[in-house]
Amino acid sequence: MLLEESIKAIGNLNSDVMQEVQKRLDSLIKPPGSLGMLEELAVKIAGITGSTKPAIKDKAVIVMAGDHGVVSEGVSAAPQEITCQMLPAFLNGTAGIGVLAGHAGARVVVVDVGVAVPVQTPGVLQRKVRAGTGNIAAGPAMTREEAVRALEAGITVAGEEIERGVNLLAIGDMGIGNTTPSSAILAVFGGLTPEEVAGRGTMVNDEVLLRKRGAIASALKINRPDPNDALDVLSKVGGLEIAGLAGVILGAASRRVPVLLDGFITTAAAMVAFKIQPRAKEYMIASHLSGEQGHRLMLEMLGLSPMVQMNMRLGEGTGAVLVMHLVEASLKVLSEMVSFSEAGVADLEEDKLLK
Numbered sequence: 001m002l003l004e005e006s007i008k009a010i011g012n013l014n015s016d017v018m019q020e021v022q023k024r025l026d027s028l029i030k031p032p033g034s035l036g037m038l039e040e041l042a043v044k045i046a047g048i049t050g051s052t053k054p055a056i057k058d059k060a061v062i063v064m065a066g067d068h069g070v071v072s073e074g075v076s077a078a079p080q081e082i083t084c085q086m087l088p089a090f091l092n093g094t095a096g097i098g099v100l101a102g103h104a105g106a107r108v109v110v111v112d113v114g115v116a117v118p119v120q121t122p123g124v125l126q127r128k129v130r131a132g133t134g135n136i137a138a139g140p141a142m143t144r145e146e147a148v149r150a151l152e153a154g155i156t157v158a159g160e161e162i163e164r165g166v167n168l169l170a171i172g173d174m175g176i177g178n179t180t181p182s183s184a185i186l187a188v189f190g191g192l193t194p195e196e197v198a199g200r201g202t203m204v205n206d207e208v209l210l211r212k213r214g215a216i217a218s219a220l221k222i223n224r225p226d227p228n229d230a231l232d233v234l235s236k237v238g239g240l241e242i243a244g245l246a247g248v249i250l251g252a253a254s255r256r257v258p259v260l261l262d263g264f265i266t267t268a269a270a271m272v273a274f275k276i277q278p279r280a281k282e283y284m285i286a287s288h289l290s291g292e293q294g295h296r297l298m299l300e301m302l303g304l305s306p307m308v309q310m311n312m313r314l315g316e317g318t319g320a321v322l323v324m325h326l327v328e329a330s331l332k333v334l335s336e337m338v339s340f341s342e343a344g345v346a347d348l349e350e351d352k353l354l355k
Contacts, residue, residue, distance in 0.1 A: 172317020
């Protein structure tokens with residue numbers, strides 16, 4: 001079974017390589033640690049790849065698309081049809097992710113894992129498990145088997161991209177109403193209330209926010225997801241694109257490729273991936289802190305620190321591809337800066353600098 005094989009293949013980071021890279025960074029012509037998170041990022045990527053001189057060869061952002069039955073509860077200000085209608089703009093470079101991925105030099109890979117209507121857009125990968133989830137406020141989102149199929153769709157797509165030469169992946173989402181299942185996932189894993197986890201999402205007023213919180217409360221009460229069983233949580237209150245994204249993370253981790261998380265939805269997927277295989281967390285990079293209410297809680301629970309905070313909440317992978325530049329910058333520091341001895345500069349110890 002692909003899911004089980006991928007889970008077993010996820011190993012620990014290479015600590016020996018990380019120590020060697022840290023030693024190299026500390027020798028460069030700067031005070032130790034003075035480049036902060038850029039240095040931490042270089043060490044992490046070295047540990048992921050097992051290379052003391054990692055380099056980014058090819059980049060891609062995988063955008064999973066799926067619809068949600070819970071929109072019938074009035075939890076979104078946007079109509080469900082937008083999920084399908086946005087996909088062409090992702091691929092032709094005119095939507096947010098198309099523009100920013102193009103700027104980062106990353107290919108956009110769009111996957112239909114659960115859009116409610118047939119998708120006719122050329123270039124969209126067809127991996128549909130079912131036509132949208134069930135209404136989580138009235139019953140489960142999907143069966144456990146469907147959750148596994150969606151996870152494996154993500155694993156497969158990640159594997160295909162890595163086989164093509166990609167060694168830095170970002171993930172993004174498209175699915176009207178998907179902040180509601182993401183909030184429900186956070187509530188289950190965090191033992192939190194709907195009020196603590198549910199923000200406004202996109203253009204949501206007070207009335208819609210109340211319906212959204214009510215739908216989450218109903219989903220938790222009716223489905224009774226088990227927080228100790230990630231597949232149970234995913235199948236009962238999750239989403240097909242969330243499952244697909246969790247699969248991308250697991251697939252990338254099994255092949256020792258770093259994954260840039262985007263915002264609230266992708267981090268809900270990261271929580272699922274972490275619960276399935278805790279070692280998967282070591283392969284995740286938190287790109288930014290979303291403006292969505294529960295995102296900070298998710299990152300804290302995962303023990304991840306976002307690289308930037310820009311009050312973004314578009315989704316699609318937009319924040320993740322922006323941070324691709326920082327990933328590459330961290331590796332430029334490692335490969336192109338010289339040490340004190342190489343530069344012929346006296347190696348001033350930190351305590352001397354402070355005197």
